[in-house]
Every structure is written in C-alpha cells, then in structure tokens.
Amino acid sequence: MKSSQEKNVDRIKKRMADLGPYIPGSLSQQWNICGNPDCRCKDPINPKKHGPYNQLSFSIKGKSSSFFIKDRDFLEVKRRIKNYKEFKKLCIELTSAYVDLARADGFKELES
Secondary structure, eight states: OOOHHHHHHHHHHHHHHTSOOOOOOEEEEEEEOOSOTTSGGGOSSSOOOEEEEEEEEEEETTEEEEEEEOGGGHHHHHHHHHHHHHHHHHHHHHHHHHHHHHHHHOSOOOOO
C-alpha cells in the first residue's frame, strides 16, 4: 500500500503528464519601420508603423531568443505559456514531495 507521500508524488506526476505542450516566454507586440523611403511608415507628418506583430521572447540555457507569432496562433501560444508556468510550479511541488517522501520512508526504491 502506498504512503500518503507516494500518493502525493503520483498526483503531481499525473498533473505534469496531463499538462500538454508548453513553451517558455512572454508575448509582446512590435511595430516596425521598413526600409522603403516612400512608405507610409516614413511619412514626415503622420508616420504609420507596420504592425502590430506578435512576438514571443524566451531564454533557454541562458540564451535569449524570439520569433514572431501568427495571429491565428496567438491564443495557443498564450495557453502554452500558461502551461509552462504551471509546469515550473509543479516541478517545485514534485521536488518538495520527493523530499517529504525521503524524510518519511528513506530512500527505498519507488514503484513506477
């Protein structure tokens, strides 16, 4: 029979497995000026920048990166960012649960 600590580990692992796809980062909107000297974005009186463009910015292994997100993908990217935040929270919970388990049961082999 599983201890309450083992059940807690299983519960957190199940929540992690059920998250679905995730991605780190944050979304922002960018407006750009192009290189065409006759474009509306360079109008001296009433310039109109191009955009907005949705941009995802993130860091992995200390390396920052970003790329543009199509409007049709915006809500899905927001969902995946939310999933990533939940994943990070669950990683901390799982680590804490493993510490609680070790305190209660020692370091015996766990059932898969």
